[in-house]
Amino acid sequence: MVLEWATISIWLFITIGSFSVAFIECKKLLFNYLFHLFLPIFVALNDRIIMKKILLIISVLVFSFHGLAQSFDSYFEKYSMRFDYFRTGNANTELISNDIIFQEPHWGGSFVNLIDTFNYGNYKFEVLDSVSGKLLFSKGFSSLFFEWRYTDEAKFLNRSFSESVIFPFPKKTIRLVFYIRNQSMAWEKQYETFINPTDYAIVKQLAFPSQSFRIHNNAPSDKALDIVILPEGYTAAEMQKFMNDAQRFKDYLLNCKPFDSYSSKINIWAIAASSMESGTDLPGQNIWKNTLFDSHFYTFGTERYLNTLNNKMVRHLAANAPYDQIYILVNTDKYGGAGIFNYYSICTSDHENSDFVFVHEFGHGFAGLADEYYTSDVSTDGLYAVDLEPWEPNITTLVAFDKKWKSMLNAQTPVPTPATENFKSSVGVFEGAGYKAKGVYRPKMECTMKSVRYNDFCEVCTNAIIQMLEFYSH
């Protein structure tokens, strides 16, 4: 009996210790609550069998929870691996080829939410343990190459685009697998490569060391959304303008719902780096500027579509801070921008609607939202097939509407919903979205994803943004 009590005492000591570690690591109040709930019960109990059963249940709870908290440390270091590659192809085919692997000093993501639960993006990648095959990390994303595939040029031309994926630096050899959506929107394996983290070819110095400034908040990066703002087309003499602009854009984000209520869970960084010349390229007007990222309007023939093909320089500069999202701020008063899911967002500094463009593009880049407008001059016309349900949370073809915002509709709201005064404030299913007047539907008559309206995300877009904010802040 004495021996048994000694065993139980040791068990209690270990369990309490484990619990404390687990609790400190993950701060899940529920488990703390359970612990305090069970402790007086088994102290009061004399029946050893019941006691053993209770101890067993708590053991399972504690150790499975503790395992969750420790899985990051078992597989990853608290800094990043960046895998650079080229995506090459045309309208019909594409392939991935390795470029360079970098070790980067920061990891801006969660230590707990490592597996993508959203299923957004035209592509995704997975990081797996090379021996056990255990899935360690995954993330969906889109890219500029994917949009280019829908241009006329892609019907007769091959092109290569530089891309990068970033994940916590693995402790052991991993298998990195890329997927693309097939004709029926299901994931199809595209490419895989093994990476040994001790490979001496992994580049360990920062390619473009620059000063980083924390311009909003001080939350731990694993429990916050970290946005890094990069300057494009600001000369050395304009660096103070960039810092002022970054502050102003920080306010655009934090004064916009629902970001305003997550202010304490969003860190914003600015990186100081100057360009040789001020502004950006306007190829359609034969205006060329020597800038950090060689950004340009007239992407794929659309004047206001502003992008950069210099992915490597964008990533080199972003590596100076922990980041989940990259925002490129372009020093011009011209109207334009772009936002590509988990790729980057980009907008201009001084147009009168820059506040709207900033949050609209971030809707794409951060939350995977689609454009809800349908009258447009964008050249990616065939992007949505009306017989397939798109992956974006805020548009539907009604093919699989159950998986979208159907539960948010009132019973009286007709599907599709007529765009009349009666339904002006209702969540419905309004025809016209995703650059198509017919066959693609949006949740509300007006929204920041449809029209030039700052701080007016519809209920469906708001929900999608909140879910993503929650994912990054735990």
Ligand SMILES: [Zn+2]
């Ligand atoms: Zn919306």
